[in-house]
Amino acid sequence: MPVLRRFRSSIAAVSDDLVLEMRGIRKEFPGVVANEDVSLDVRRGEVHALLGENGAGKSTLMNILYGLYRPDAGEIRLNGKPVTFSSARDAMRAGIGMVHQHFMLIPVMTVAENVVLGSEPVRNGVFLDQRAAMRRVADMARTFRFAVDPDARVESISVGQQQRVEIMKALYRNVDVLILDEPTAVLTPQEASDLFEILGTLRREGISIIFISHKLKEVLEIADRITVLRRGKKIETVPRQGATEASLARAMVGREVLLRVEKPPAEPGEVLLSVEGLHVRDDRGLEKVRGASLEVRAGEIVGIAGVDGNGQTELIEALTGLRKAEGGRIEVGGRELRHASVRHTLDAGLGHIPEDRQRRGLVLEFSIAENVALHDYREAPDSRWGWLFPSRLIERARRLIEEFDVRGGGPLTPAGALSGGNQQKLVAAREISRDPKVLIAAQPTRGLDVGAIEYLHRRLVTERDEGRAILLVSLELDEILSLSDRILVIYEGEIVGEHGGEVSEEAIGLEMLGGGQRQVA
């Protein structure tokens, strides 16, 4: 039984030898041309990034390659030979593997069982050879440094490890081409860098990787060549050398994109949000915020930098009335809000763009108009004496759709039908239109593409200049650095550092990991 043929024929990295060619691919869905005359070639042992905004046709192209869709026109050649796939099984047999954003693993089975599922080694033609399976998976995990225990149950391992199990599934089937659909979207920065190391190893073994992404930075970090799609068409394929974030963003969006936020110096006014000695516990009773204090003034953006899980979520939930704080003070515009309900914080002038727009920010089944009214449905003009006026909701939604350039539907379209960027614009539109004194923006651009990020960043600066106090909480250090007038660093529930807008990434990075003044002191 062949274990890993890759070992026997290790091929020099990045040759010009083409493993895959897609020529003139076209795919049309009712009303949408998802791919138009797209060509792509992938060399043996390269990481080839497929870059584009949401809806640019990346996933469609890869689903065609993986046999899930049939192209309306065009040709696919694998190792020089034309192929047609009518199912994912065909594609897999030909040597193409794909790791989707949503993993297809069975939680109660072990890593090894998941890896071999569907192509289990058999003994005497009948019996499942459990031991052989285990051995092969363990071998593979070791040689590629996957750091996954083959005996562990999938439900007990982290998301990053689950993703590696998906990759192992593909490798077990001896793929030549591995497609990864936005693999870092679900990973923490540390897990992402582990993934990149694994991809480096795979590349050296001669496996070609197609890496779907809309994040410029990581594409420049990992890819050998980059193909940019825009509105279903291929714009260019460029080598990493010579490509810059600005050049890629221009190709993706089709116009010059301001990656650095242009902002005049802040003119901070009175203190609008003041937090003193706040203590908050999470659902399990662990103290996640431990005596945090901070102030945000009118007309400034204060960024909170920190590694995920250091109390950011609990801090925001306490500020917005979604979670009870144990001790300390919260004041918005001079009103004490530590014991306030969500409704009271709203009335006090707090706006909140939540970190998870689909779980919290929107009722996806509700129309845009109904979502726009989520805070105000109880008040005139939306309602009177408990009677709701849908026409007024619709009218307001129409206004906000126009003002905030929400695309993809009208007032009666369900919010779930909008793209991620437009959903976020809708949330921002609702919160900003309530004219809040203090706006809390948590991960405002997570999962969004360049164009939407640019829009939201500009909007936050505009709102700052309107005199709002803005508290920005983000795991993206770049976002914090480019937007904030002041930066606070949170570590294990405490604010451990404070900086002006101009500060080096390294200084903050050190504090985020707990190596700041606490150790000095």
Place this chain on the structure above:
Amino acid sequence: MTEPRHDANVSPEQAAQTGTLAARISLTHRAGGVAVPVVTVLVAFLMGGVVVLATGHNPLLAYRDVFNGAGLNWIFHPTTNIADTAAYHLSQTLLATTTLILTGLAVAFAFRCGMFNIGGQGQYFVGFYVANWVGFALEGMTPVLHILLAIGAAVLAGAIWAGIAGVLKATVGAHEVISTIMLNWIAIWIGEWLVADGGPLQDPSQPFNPTSKAVSPGAQLPVFWGSQSLQGLHIGIFIALAALVAFWAILNRTTLGYEVRAVGFNPDAAAYGGIDVRKNIIRAMAISGAFAGLAGALDMLGYIYQFSQNDIPVSAVGFLGIAVALLGRNTAIGTLLGALLFGGLLFGTTHGLTSNVISPELAGNLTYIIQGLVVLFIGADVLILYLWNSRRRGRRRRPPAPSAEAAA
């Protein structure tokens, strides 16, 4: 009549993300339109027909007799003359429909708040008992006031009964399915005790007979089709129809309904919006129970008037309400159609059946077979959805999916 926003272009993955029961059902709705309930009924009838066939009878003739038994052949020769068999049968079908509309709404309303109210039967009973008690105890009151008072008290009793399950869920997280089932049994045994010999509602003029006193004539609902002595159709049907309109208006035109639906679809987002999720759980359950309590009141004041211990175990209108609501997809118009269907079945397979094609023993159970199949099929929404989608894929020969990109 229901939400125009149920457009076809939401990707099922997105709708499923919030994961609540209501969200899942809403997803099924969009995927299948009105087709799923229709297919469900057809398949249920088909399988019911197989049962009839297996007993050696002709299913087509059997269903024809059920159709006539329900009085639906009335539409071929409409008449207001209640002496006509078809007209009489139709009036009896509508009597059952009145009850089922309300017990259906009792399930549908809780469902829209993300809860499954299995306790319609118990809530119906408490309304039934209270209406009986107010109906006979205040004999001599002005008739209109007496009726209103009896109905109001029964509605309140139903609301409180269901509200108990709501409070338990909101405070200690007890699942409403479990607590409402337990409340059903409590209601049943309270009823047995109420009319047991010496019980508070028992008729002392008939010692050792476990029967309640009869509702006084002043509290009885006027009959407008047929005669009171022959169980004519009372004005309660208009109250039930008004309840349908109220159900729709509350859900779609009031802030209360907005809150109920927001909590039903996504409690996290509702809380973020400033909606008190616990309050809505209690309130939605109470409103559900009010519908069921109203059903009990209309039955008691409309044509039953008094009840005995033997009447309690045979009543299943509360449970039929589950099938009515599920089939009607928890909408007002759907509940009306579901109630008509089951009302017709209920009478058409029992008292209305004048057939020698199938035996009455089998026919009466046909309703429950069909009911069971409907609940099974609607409960297995994922299966129906799958069948529906694969059928559609086959027809269009392409996947449904630019939304897959939009979802990314």
